[in-house]
Amino acid sequence: MTDWFTDAQALWLTIKLACLTVILLLLIGIPLAWWLTKYQGRLKPIFEALVALPLVLPPTVLGFYLLLAFSPDSWFGQLWITLTGEQLVFSFSGILLGSLIYSLPFVVQPLMAGFSQLGHQYGQVAASLGVPPVKRFVFLILPLIKPSLISAATLGFAHTLGEFGLVLMIGGNIPGETQVLSIALYHHVEMLSYDKAHNLALVLLCFSFVSLTLLYKFNKPFYSNDKSHRTSNRNQNSAVD
Amino acid sequence: MNNLHIKIKNSHLNLSIDTSLPLSQGIVGVFGKSGAGKSTLLRVLASLEKAATEKTVLKKHGFEKNAEHTITWQQQEYNNVQAEQNPCLLQTQQAQLFPNLTVLENLEFVLKYSNWAKQTPFTIEQVIQWCGIEHLLTQPSISLSGGEQQRVNLARSLLCGKPIILLDEPFSALDWNARTQLLSLLVQLQQDYKLYFVIVSHSLKELALCSQHILVIDNGELVQSGSTTELIDKLTHASSNSEIDSGSKTDAGFSNQTRxxxxxxxxxxxxxxxxxxxxxxxxxxxxxxxxxxxxxxxxxxxxxxxxxxxxxxxxxxxxxxxxxxxxxxxxxxxxxxxxxxxxxxxxxxxxxxxxxxxxxxxxxxxxxxxxxxxxxxxxxxxxxxxxxxxxxxxxxxxxxxxxx
Known part of the structure; x- marks a missing residue:
């Protein structure tokens, strides 16, 4: 197995991990963010803190607890083995589950910001017009927060790309299974093969740069609250009253 | 008789009204000062203000339990239905067109997704013509002026198919000419299609041109109710009669209405x-x-x-x-x-x-x-x-x- 092949494998693994993470997180994050925006109970700060926790926690701390939880000795690791027949630690499923938790705030927070900025006025208008809740959500609310959806997906993707500490803790460095780009890069540096490290670093840099550029290019809100300058200039009908 | 009976008692919303709106007689006008509770009344009628909010207040402040929303229309009670099941549609003063859609898409959205759209008695082309918005159809709804938005909003409400349309200052951004035209459109629709309208306005002239019956609301309470001709006479002469019944609440804010x-x-x-x-x-x-x-x-x-x-x-x-x-x-x-x-x-x-x-x-x-x-x-x-x-x-x- 050549180094070139393992690097390509690491690249593929990274993209697969990032894509799966984003898809799953959007599926989880959209309902979660919607619910959390509407929820006004006493426990709201606790839920918000739980969602935001991976932002401030060192990845190694998170990785350490996940390693303990995923190990075949724990009840969760046991359960996973009985359900799937595989163990979680040092497996692709393990790092996928880890990145879901790790990247959760990067997806949920832009969505929550989108939902709360939108408010409930358009939902109420649609409700009064006789549009049932599910149709309102799918055909009105989601299109209205499209900019936030794009932000959430891009941030989740870019953040998963650069994941290191957590993957190292719970996934280790197994080529083709858990060796993602950042870990392969670290491996090359440890081996003092700086040329290969350069290549991988450049790939990661380009990926992050391109995804952020695309985000800012397409993430233009189509509505603004301040359109008073237009209305005042145009069509000022003199009251004939 | 197609009367809409309402019995609302809600200390949280400061609203206490027990009356019936004679919708079958014609358009019903709601008149009152700003802050009198007109808009809140319409929001309650359209199920956008829940009696349920009272429960949370009850828990927090220990208010006595006196919230009651009873709305009866054609022998059916609509007390705690969701807004989409309520036969009343609320159209607010701010048009609130869906900003991500064009004018035409806004109208089609209602036809496509509203539960009531099957009952819409007219076609989208008719409504577009009546409201005079042919030239706006392809424009994004956020690019419209306030008056244009209100025209489109009326078109959207008409297409929804609900039988009762509650209009909260619907034409405030239009000039008087356009306003009178749309008001006469409402009267025509009421007669020809058995659509029912309740219109909130602070302009008695507007109500004089379209409504048959007027409710006067002050401080969340119904202070007067009667036929338009009677009430307009009373209200515009309020200041001349002020010596006679200065104690009456009605006079307070309406004496400045021009005769x-x-x-x-x-x-x-x-x-x-x-x-x-x-x-x-x-x-x-x-x-x-x-x-x-x-x-x-x-x-x-x-x-x-x-x-x-x-x-x-x-x-x-x-x-x-x-x-x-x-x-x-x-x-x-x-x-x-x-x-x-x-x-x-x-x-x-x-x-x-x-x-x-x-x-x-x-x-x-x-x-x-x-x-x-x-x-x-x-x-x-x-x-x-x-x-x-x-x-x-x-x-x-x-x-x-x-x-x-």
Whole structure:
């Protein structure tokens, strides 16, 4: 197995991990963010803190607890083995589950910001017009927060790309299974093969740069609250009253 | 009888109303000062304000349990239904068109996704024509002016298919001309399609032109309810009667309403070359004519097909059919002058022979009530002219005013 092949494998693994993470997180994050925006109970700060926790926690701390939880000795690791027949630690499923938790705030927070900025006025208008809740959500609310959806997906993707500490803790460095780009890069540096490290670093840099550029290019809100300058200039009908 | 019975008692919303709206008689107007609870009442009727909010307040502050929302329509109670199941649709003053869609998409959205859209009695093309928004269809809804948004919003509400439409200051951003056209559209729709409208306004003139029944609300309570002609008389004379019933709540905020008369005009004849229309004040007497600006009858005769409307009014709405031979107009009392002789050497186009039926002194002015072929006309003149003319009850005078 050549180094070139393992690097390509690491690249593929990274993209697969990032894509799966984003898809799953959007599926989880959209309902979660919607619910959390509407929820006004006493426990709201606790839920918000739980969602935001991976932002401030060192990845190694998170990785350490996940390693303990995923190990075949724990009840969760046991359960996973009985359900799937595989163990979680040092497996692709393990790092996928880890990145879901790790990247959760990067997806949920832009969505929550989108939902709360939108408010409930358009939902109420649609409700009064006789549009049932599910149709309102799918055909009105989601299109209205499209900019936030794009932000959430891009941030989740870019953040998963650069994941290191957590993957190292719970996934280790197994080529083709858990060796993602950042870990392969670290491996090359440890081996003092700086040329290969350069290549991988450049790939990661380009990926992050391109995804952020695309985000800012397409993430233009189509509505603004301040359109008073237009209305005042145009069509000022003199009251004939 | 298609009456909407409402019984609302909600201390949290400061609303306590128990009445029934006679929707089958015609459009119902809701009048009151700002902050009187008109909009809140409509929100409750449309199920957008839940009695459930009361529960949380109850828990927090220990208020006594006195929240009650009972809304009955055609023997069915709509107390805690979701807004989408409620037969009432609320259209707010802020148009709140969906900003991500074009005008046409906004209208199609309702037809596609509303649970009630199957019952919409007319086509999207008809509604677009009535509301005069043909030229706006492809535009993004956020690029419209306030008045255009309100036209589109009315179109969207009409397409929804719900039988009762609650309008909260629906035409506030439109000029008076466009407003009267849309108000007469509402009257036509109410008659032809059995649609029911409740309209909130702080302009009595607006209500005079469209409603049959008016509720007056103050501080969350119903203070008066009655037929439009009765109530408008009462409300616009509030200040003159203030000595008599100064204790009554009604007078408080409405005395500054300008006095005006509402006249019914029939049999229009267009004078196209002068851009005027000649109307008859009564069916019987052919000599009683009134001129109004604009030659409107040409529009209804040509079925409005090629009429895209003048710039000032945006795009004029078309009447539903050709039988628009009747029209309601309002006339401010201070625009009417009185003369003892039929003075035809004047630029005033309208002069009507009238009988004085009442004379009221209001501060430094005199309000003269006149009877013209059974219709009431008010003239507000100065104390000086009043004493110069030495007007007496029962006398015949000539009321003059410019083309309306």
């Amino acid at each position: 005006f008369s509402t006249l019914t005009l029939t049999n229009p004849v267009a004078l196209t070359e002068y851009h005027l229309t000649k109307w008859q004040l009564s069916d019987g007497d052919k000599n009683l004519v009134i001129y109004t600006k604009g030659s409107e009858t040409t529009r209804s005769e040509s079925k409005g097909s090629e009429n895209i409307g003048s710039e000032s009014a945006g795009c004029e709405s078309k009447n539903l059919d050709n039988k628009s031979s009747k029209k309601l107009v309002t006339l401010d009392a201070n625009r009417v002058s009185l003369s003892r002789q039929a003075n035809l050497d004047t630029s005033m186009l309208n002069h009507l022979e009238a009988n004085i039926t009442d004379i009221t002194h209001i501060e430094h002015l005199v309000l003269v009530t006149l009877n013209v072929q059974g219709q009431t006309l008010y003239a507000e003149i100065s104390l000086l002219s009043f004493s110069n003319l030495n007007l007496q009850l029962g006398e015949t005078v000539f009321a003059q005013f410019k083309a309306l």
